[in-house]
Amino acid sequence: MMAPWRIWTRSFLLQSVWNFERLQNVGWAWAITPGLRTLIPDPVLRARVLRRHMDFFNTNPFLAPSIMGAVLRLEADATTTGNRDSSAALALKAGLMGPLAALGDSFFWSAWRPFCALLAITLLWTAPGRASEPLFYVLVFTLPGWWIRWQGLRQGWEQGPGVVAWVRGLRLPEWVEGLRPAALLLLGGLAAALGRLKHPVSGADMPFSDNFIFLGAGFGMVLLMRLRVHAWLVVGLTCGVTLLLGLLAHERGLQ
Amino acid sequence: MRISFVTDVLGEVFALGILAGLLSLDATAVMLSVFARPLVAGPLAGAILGNWQAGLAVGTLLELLSLTILPVGSLVPPDATLASIVATAVAVWSGRWGLTPEAAGALGVFLSAGAALWGARAETMQRHWMDKVSQQTVVALEQGDETALGRAVKLGLLAIVTRGALAAWIALGLVVMVGPGLVSHLANGVRLGLAWCWWVLFAGGLACLLDFFWERRHLRWSMIGAGVTVLAAYILRLSPMAWWAWLVAACIVALLWERRASLPSKRTQ
Numbered sequence: 001m002m003a004p005w006r007i008w009t010r011s012f013l014l015q016s017v018w019n020f021e022r023l024q025n026v027g028w029a030w031a032i033t034p035g036l037r038t039l040i041p042d043p044v045l046r047a048r049v050l051r052r053h054m055d056f057f058n059t060n061p062f063l064a065p066s067i068m069g070a071v072l073r074l075e076a077d078a079t080t081t082g083n084r085d086s087s088a089a090l091a092l093k094a095g096l097m098g099p100l101a102a103l104g105d106s107f108f109w110s111a112w113r114p115f116c117a118l119l120a121i122t123l124l125w126t127a128p129g130r131a132s133e134p135l136f137y138v139l140v141f142t143l144p145g146w147w148i149r150w151q152g153l154r155q156g157w158e159q160g161p162g163v164v165a166w167v168r169g170l171r172l173p174e175w176v177e178g179l180r181p182a183a184l185l186l187l188g189g190l191a192a193a194l195g196r197l198k199h200p201v202s203g204a205d206m207p208f209s210d211n212f213i214f215l216g217a218g219f220g221m222v223l224l225m226r227l228r229v230h231a232w233l234v235v236g237l238t239c240g241v242t243l244l245l246g247l248l249a250h251e252r253g254l255q
Numbered sequence: 256m257r258i259s260f261v262t263d264v265l266g267e268v269f270a271l272g273i274l275a276g277l278l279s280l281d282a283t284a285v286m287l288s289v290f291a292r293p294l295v296a297g298p299l300a301g302a303i304l305g306n307w308q309a310g311l312a313v314g315t316l317l318e319l320l321s322l323t324i325l326p327v328g329s330l331v332p333p334d335a336t337l338a339s340i341v342a343t344a345v346a347v348w349s350g351r352w353g354l355t356p357e358a359a360g361a362l363g364v365f366l367s368a369g370a371a372l373w374g375a376r377a378e379t380m381q382r383h384w385m386d387k388v389s390q391q392t393v394v395a396l397e398q399g400d401e402t403a404l405g406r407a408v409k410l411g412l413l414a415i416v417t418r419g420a421l422a423a424w425i426a427l428g429l430v431v432m433v434g435p436g437l438v439s440h441l442a443n444g445v446r447l448g449l450a451w452c453w454w455v456l457f458a459g460g461l462a463c464l465l466d467f468f469w470e471r472r473h474l475r476w477s478m479i480g481a482g483v484t485v486l487a488a489y490i491l492r493l494s495p496m497a498w499w500a501w502l503v504a505a506c507i508v509a510l511l512w513e514r515r516a517s518l519p520s521k522r523t524q
Contacts, residue, residue, distance in 0.1 A: 012285055012286055012287075015284050015287075016408045016411040016415070017385050017389060017407050017411035018283060018382055018385060019383075019385035019389045020329060021389060021390070022389055025389060026388070026404060027408065030404040030408050033401070043401055044399045047396050047397075047401045050396050050401060050404065051397055054389075054392065054393050058329075101327075105327045109327065110325055110467075113289065114467070114468075117289075117318050117322055121318065121319065122499060126498055131307060133294070134294055134298055134311070137289055137294055137295060138288055138295060145287070174514050174517045177513055177517035178512075178513045180513075181470075181473040182507070182513075183468050184470075184476045184477045185476040185479055185480035187480065188476065188477030188479065189480035189481065189483060190461055190480075191461055191477075192480070192484035192488075193488060194457075197454075214454045214457070215458065217455055217459075222462045222469075225462060226469065231462075234462070235320070235455075235459035235463070238455055238459060239365070239456065242448055242452050242455045243445060243448035243449065244448065245451070246444050246449070246451055247444035247447075248444070249444070250443050250447050251444060
């Protein structure tokens with residue numbers, strides 16, 4: 001592929017001109033420009049092709065390079081056959097963006113990111129007072145995403161529409177199925193450790209830690225959320241009650 | 256006294272605004288790593304204010320509370336980056352105004368909810384403006400001007416940094432104007448309640464995540480996680496790192512076990 005490094009780095013700016021009308025269209029066209037530049041030397045013809053790529057586009061940013069590679073492969077095929085028709089490339093782009101958005105979003109945003117955050121928070125909880133946990137979070141979350149971006153671009157270019165098989169081979173839904181119980185396990189561990197929790201700045205112990213009051217409050221909140229009361233309303237109401245209890249406790253001289 | 260406080264924090268507000276602008280880039284436009292997430296943005300803001308631990312504490316709380324908000328489709332989620340910067344600033348400054356770290360952190364998280372919504376509003380306005388940039392780029396390409404794409408991207412990045420910094424300066428300006436008066440008028444009972452709220456917010460964050468991941472057939476893994484912790488931390492009294500290693504090992508087992516069970520060949524059997 002021509003200029004894969006430049007396309008890969010530009011793919012990071014996919015959402016730089018994110019707009020409500022056509023979402024990632026400008027970032028998409030800008031990212032594939034280095035590839036088109038080598039395929040179509042004539043700037044006027046290239047601008048015309050880029051214009052066709054300025055329609056609505058939206059997908060998961062981590063899987064977008066695989067579509068870029070496949071679309072550039074079809075554009076290259078169109079150039080070598082002398083047929084300057086982008087319709088196959090545009091159809092592929094439109095056909096892939098939805099499914100890959102669903103796959104990527106469910107893996108990266110609803111499973112991988114919460115899992116990485118929980119890993120970092122449990123590390124922070126067990127050994128507080130270090131600055132390395134945020135760095136751990138950044139590295140663990142980011143590196144697989146970078147690898148998928150690079151491999152996706154390469155595989156898209158090599159396989160064209162066959163990149164779908166490569167994406168399927170990543171088995172992202174199966175990883176989501178594994179990550180959800182793993183995150184639940186970490187949550188169980190964190191909940192059980194609530195009694196050992198100390199404030200990271202003051203080093204103060206949790207008040208009433210022997211009485212499991214906060215653990216009980218947590219379970220109460222989960223129950224309300226399961227009854228479809230909005231999560232933030234539940235947390236807000238619990239905090240309101242806690243403030244009132246604080247006022248009462250102070251008035252009665254209990255604390 | 257208030258004037259001297261304002262002049263004292265002016266440099267900090269300026270630096271926090273720049274940080275907010277730069278981190279806004281990571282939130283949607285550039286890397287999409289987690290630099291803009293509260294767990295990282297909080298300690299960075301705290302480092303600017305000379306207390307990264309306070310930022311880490313507040314960032315952890317906000318991370319737990321905001322993890323379940325997913326940035327999908329055309330949704331503009333509440334601005335967790337701006338929220339963590341404002342919450343850290345409130346937590347550190349309230350500490351200087353006499354609140355305990357727990358009460359200051361909880362106050363920061365409460366006030367940051369408004370900042371998160373304000374940040375989302377500012378981002379929505381910026382994205383509407385980007386509609387026009389996209390339309391103008393289309394017109395330029397129709398006229399054969401390919402360089403319009405590069406200009407649009409640069410303009411987009413500049414708009415994101417400017418929006419992030421301006422939104423932070425406005426939110427922090429409000430905190431600087433209202434904060435000292437608000438804290439000085441807090442009754443002692445409210446201060447006590449705020450300190451308790453810190454722990455309630457932690458439990459609330461865990462509750463949000465448990466609700467998000469809730470699936471009856473997987474709940475046994477929560478029990479296993481709790482069991483591992485009770486065994487390692489309370490009965491065997493292992494060192495923190497040994498306990499964490501136990502937990503991570505159990506976590507990898509859970510991941511591989513359930514992933515294997517969900518593979519297509521297993522499902523069809």
